[in-house]
Amino acid sequence: MTTTARTAERAEEDRRARETVVRADRGRIRKPKESVSLVHKLGGILPTVVLLIAVLYFLLPMVWVVFAATKSTGELFSTSAFTFGSSLIDNMTDLFAYENGSFARWLGNSFIYSIGGALLSTAVSAAAGYALALYRFPGKKAVMVGLLAGVLLPTITLAIPQYMLFAQLNLTNTYWAVLIPISITPFGIYLSYVFARGSVPQELLEAARVDGSNEGRTFVSIGLPLLFPGLVTVFLLQFIGAWNNFLLPYIMQSKSELSPITVAMFLMLNRGGSEPVLYSVAIAGALIAVIPVVIFVLVLQRFWRLDLISGSLK
């Protein structure tokens, strides 16, 4: 017997079973709780309806961009929104040929900033959070106050002051101009601190000390493994933050070969105002720019320890 036939048979069986249940249900006497069950039903339907409307709203641009990326600029204006066009391949070829094939480079830059920045800031946060949670040392209070001030400071407002300093040091137009500022995030340190306080017991450190392990080894072989789930969350937050960053690279880099995809897309659409042909290319670019992060969010969903954040906000 083939698998399809078997599945069909099973489906048939299922259907019969369900019918029997329905018939049995009909035979039963209705309970007098009619009004309660109506409220009960509404209580299930109304929230579902509201959530479904929300889902439609949040998915609309994402679904639209998939359809729009297949259209030429002409089709974009003339055809119905949710029909496929004929020029997906043309759009992608145009996109990757745009400015002598820079698009792949911009995509690569985005990955450099996101992965590099997230690794750096996670490392800095892990070390600092661990030290603040588990050690008493002179100057700790000052560091904590500085950290809190840093959490409240509007980081983007500092982008222009940072630019001025970096320009003095000839650091603008290098990858470091973006990587250095995003490698320190007071919120990431704060999260690591909260997580270290909750997951690394002081007694464990003392036991390691008694056993003759030095502090560095204790940190690497006991502290870090315990911190790991929290650090993954910090990494993911920083990755998304860096991938989405626009103003910092926009200010720091005047050469387009150092631009991440966000800046490149902005410049492309900005030019599109005078060359509408670029619209279809920009939409194709938007699709490509969205794909990695969507995969990132979905696939890594179970690694997100967001309870960490909600817990830290108490």
Added chain:
Amino acid sequence: MTAPTIERGRGRTEDDPTAVPTRRRVSLTRPHHVFAWVLIAPAVVLFVFVFVIPIVYSGGLSLMGTAAGASAYGVREEVFVGLGNYTKVLQDPTFWTSLGNLAVYALFLVPIMMLTAMLFALLLDLPRARLRAFSRMAIFLPYGVPSVIAALMWGFLYVPEISPIYQLAETFGLQFPTLLRGDLVMTAIINVVLWGGIGFNTIILYTSLQSLPKEQIDAARIDGCNEPRIAWYIKLPHIVPATILTGLFSIIGALQVYSEPQMLSSLTPAISSTYFPLMRVYRDAFAHDDLNSASAASIILALATVLLSLLVLGGQRLAARRNA
């Protein structure tokens, strides 16, 4: 303090022969300072380099200005002008217009964002709502989309000839207003930011709800409490602290709005280059090459944000104390 503690304290002196185990502890506490500082050093160095020095540097710049007339040969001469740049910024009507736009933006954005996030978090937490895992994912997804790309996609969705929303309205014979023109452009900006921001706040509040003890809700249910009452009397008070703090982060974020209007401005003339304060700062610094007044405006904005944050935090502390 009890006597043994004091004795142990005394034991820390080197010449006490009875303090062998404690002396070992002493010899271990000293390098701890060094090790703790080794761990914290990168963060402190970077903090100074990325936060402190730029603030001090631009604070200095904001007090300087170029002397007019003194440089006949095009050599710019920096002179101390005191608070001159600040008064110049504060007297500029475009600064106040941009600040006004920012106030309107934040006053609409933050409450709508937080209330919707609360509603969605509570709905996602209802046992009888269907498709909860799928909805949660769909609501969270836009968080991963760069704000510039979100603005680009919505920018096209605001164009009536392209947008499915307008096409749908048309089949029902309805006429939707064009958002990218005139006063409605603020709605267009707020919508983009809401689309990208609600999901993250929803998930934070939702995870906060997960930490609520199950027994408490079960007990309420057994006592005949229905879902809306459970949401109102048990769940809502539980997520208020997290809501205030995510709200605070939303306020700080709202005051820094830049990417979305900047992106949309390439699709509409209704967003000027000074529409929001940060856009104005950018224009001063790069288009006008006036770093001094850009610095002054940056510092005014940063100070205002910190002040506002402290006010919110202070208010929350006060409310918490009154409740306690």
